[in-house]
Amino acid sequence: MNAATDSIPMDPAAAPAANPEPGGPSSLLSRAERTILALRLTLALVALCLLLVAGGMRLFLPAERALAELVAGLAAALVAIPVFSEAWASLRHPSLHGITDRLVALALIAAWATGDLMTAAFLPIIMTVGHILEERSMLGSQEAIKALTRLTAADCRRLRPDGGFEIAPTASLRAGDIIELRAGDRIPADGIVRRGRASLDLASLTGESVPVEVHEGDAALAGAMNIDGMLEVELTRVGESTTLGRIITLMREAENAKPPVTRLLDKYAGQYMALVLLVAAGVWLLAGNVPAMLAVLVASCPCALVLAAPATSVAAIAVAARHGILIKGSAFLEHLADVTAVILDKTGTITTGDLRLTDVQAMPEADPVFLRRLAAGLGAASNHPLSRACAAAVPRAEQAVVLDARERGGFGVIGEFEGQKAALGRADLFERVGVPVPVAPDHNGPIAGVSLGGRFLGWLLFRDGLRPSAAPAISDLKALGVERIVLLTGDRTAVAREVAAEVGISIVNAEMLPEQKMARVMQEIKAGYRPMVVGDGINDSLALRAGAVGVAMGAQGADVAMASADLALMTNDLRRLGTCIRLSRRCRRTIYVNVAIGLGFTFVLTGLAGAGWLGVEAPIIAALLHNVSTFLGLGNAGRLLLFDETGSN
Numbered sequence: 001m002n003a004a005t006d007s008i009p010m011d012p013a014a015a016p017a018a019n020p021e022p023g024g025p026s027s028l029l030s031r032a033e034r035t036i037l038a039l040r041l042t043l044a045l046v047a048l049c050l051l052l053v054a055g056g057m058r059l060f061l062p063a064e065r066a067l068a069e070l071v072a073g074l075a076a077a078l079v080a081i082p083v084f085s086e087a088w089a090s091l092r093h094p095s096l097h098g099i100t101d102r103l104v105a106l107a108l109i110a111a112w113a114t115g116d117l118m119t120a121a122f123l124p125i126i127m128t129v130g131h132i133l134e135e136r137s138m139l140g141s142q143e144a145i146k147a148l149t150r151l152t153a154a155d156c157r158r159l160r161p162d163g164g165f166e167i168a169p170t171a172s173l174r175a176g177d178i179i180e181l182r183a184g185d186r187i188p189a190d191g192i193v194r195r196g197r198a199s200l201d202l203a204s205l206t207g208e209s210v211p212v213e214v215h216e217g218d219a220a221l222a223g224a225m226n227i228d229g230m231l232e233v234e235l236t237r238v239g240e241s242t243t244l245g246r247i248i249t250l251m252r253e254a255e256n257a258k259p260p261v262t263r264l265l266d267k268y269a270g271q272y273m274a275l276v277l278l279v280a281a282g283v284w285l286l287a288g289n290v291p292a293m294l295a296v297l298v299a300s301c302p303c304a305l306v307l308a309a310p311a312t313s314v315a316a317i318a319v320a321a322r323h324g325i326l327i328k329g330s331a332f333l334e335h336l337a338d339v340t341a342v343i344l345d346k347t348g349t350i351t352t353g354d355l356r357l358t359d360v361q362a363m364p365e366a367d368p369v370f371l372r373r374l375a376a377g378l379g380a381a382s383n384h385p386l387s388r389a390c391a392a393a394v395p396r397a398e399q400a401v402v403l404d405a406r407e408r409g410g411f412g413v414i415g416e417f418e419g420q421k422a423a424l425g426r427a428d429l430f431e432r433v434g435v436p437v438p439v440a441p442d443h444n445g446p447i448a449g450v451s452l453g454g455r456f457l458g459w460l461l462f463r464d465g466l467r468p469s470a471a472p473a474i475s476d477l478k479a480l481g482v483e484r485i486v487l488l489t490g491d492r493t494a495v496a497r498e499v500a501a502e503v504g505i506s507i508v509n510a511e512m513l514p515e516q517k518m519a520r521v522m523q524e525i526k527a528g529y530r531p532m533v534v535g536d537g538i539n540d541s542l543a544l545r546a547g548a549v550g551v552a553m554g555a556q557g558a559d560v561a562m563a564s565a566d567l568a569l570m571t572n573d574l575r576r577l578g579t580c581i582r583l584s585r586r587c588r589r590t591i592y593v594n595v596a597i598g599l600g601f602t603f604v605l606t607g608l609a610g611a612g613w614l615g616v617e618a619p620i621i622a623a624l625l626h627n628v629s630t631f632l633g634l635g636n637a638g639r640l641l642l643f644d645e646t647g648s649n
Helices: 031-060 062-092 096-113 117-136 141-150 243-256 260-267 269-287 290-299 303-322 332-337 346-350 368-379 385-392 427-432 470-479 493-503 514-526 538-546 559-564 576-610 618-642
Strands: 156-159 165-168 178-181 190-195 198-201 212-214 225-229 231-237 325-327 341-345 356-362 403-408 412-417 420-425 447-452 455-463 484-488 507-509 531-535 549-552 567-569
Touching (some): 031 117, 062 096, 062 117, 096 290, 269 576, 303 576, 332 576, 341 346, 341 538, 356 368, 368 385, 368 412, 368 420, 368 455, 470 493, 484 493, 484 514, 493 507, 514 531, 576 618
Parallel strands (some): 341 484, 531 549, 549 567
Antiparallel strands (some): 156 165, 178 231, 190 231, 198 212, 325 567, 356 455, 403 412, 412 420, 420 447
């Protein structure tokens, strides 16, 4: 049985208001940042016009050279304002990104000091335009976020207590509200179907190309479209706490993702700045070549390194979401690539978890009908699959009324019936409460016992189905080089071994409590493995937290498991585990290539500039090539968007 935990209901008043509106304060670029960006672009365009005027005057009015210099100086002054402002701000918050602002500012000062006003204006213009294009071409991340947000931005019909309905904007929805969905409506928040049947299009969320049939009791995810039928849905999560909201939030956070090499450069940003200045000073002192010195400053700007990871992470998260994988932190994309072992729960993971009560073996003096009623009353207090199966086997009106029912961590449920202590659970539970237990029947499936007033009443026998995707998923993981696969379960050894043999798992640990599962995961880590732990229940939460990467079966998993995991599969297709690993490895390779592009261009350009091989227009050439390296990195990250396994899985 699952560990004892009290579920914490969501307070509707404390729930997030709604998915933020496009362009709201939580967008990748805030309104203030977009205003500053627009101002910089305007100043750059005005300065460019002034430079064209100055160049024309030099060419066609050589006698007015002084006036041409004045116009060029004005252009340089205009673009200098934002450059110096950002360079000053970067001094208060040192980072690799701030180095670019400071180096451009220094190059601008050096150009002013040498009287090269055309270069003083051209450098900031090129860098500003490149920076703006970088912001706007982050793989369309802002547009993607806006598109996702629009999936739930429409008004909906909220049912009133009097039976009528009202038109309610998404922002006013709260957990506990019941909404009506007609054909063509999109679901504005996560919820549970309370009435009706319909087909839902989940392609934008889980990658499922075939509509999914839902009926009373099924989950309905925000962003899904009702294709046909009429539904009444009780909302459970709204705003940023929904599945879609978490994807959007993560895509925003991915902007700050950094690979290890970028974090290393961030740590030594001050030393990097000093090294660049020494190289630039050396070029100037040894060669007396001012354009080469300016080119060194510009070529050393680490823009490509700054964007290497965020661009790739945004793309990877978008691809994962398309495959029905919710990545709860971009750093786990790195950890996934290093997975060397997989530890899987059984019930609800390898098997469907949709247990059915198939038989009741009552003791000679016990009533089988009463035994079922008592088990159902106890099971109604727990979310464990066995408990749910007990409760589902008896209509609510016929269930025994059990008072003060509580779960006992990993053992079962204990309560009180007509003044006597009642218990439902595994054999260990009855040993703890001092109830003698007979030998369990030979049954190829889960078993639970029931007792009342210190007397054992009988056994309940259940059946659980194997997931069709389990065996192919295990084969796929082994093909990826993950040979060590462990089945970890609280179920009986005989059942666990049979399930493991069917799917191709050779290492089995059965009859384990939650803390024992966590200890088993720690053993794998101490042995030098980096395990991915996959589970769906409350009793898996400790193990999920302990693993190198925790994966929750999010489509029907417990909230505690979801909170403890690093990833959640929004479908029940275990083949997505292989997709996770392949995507992570591809993501890491892409980041490394982007870092290589950034470092390679920086070293080559710096070397060419320092040697004076870029000519008299070295600063302008360096600035242009610098932007080329940045866009090469963005283009390489964009290739990750072509990753697609939705058809093969």
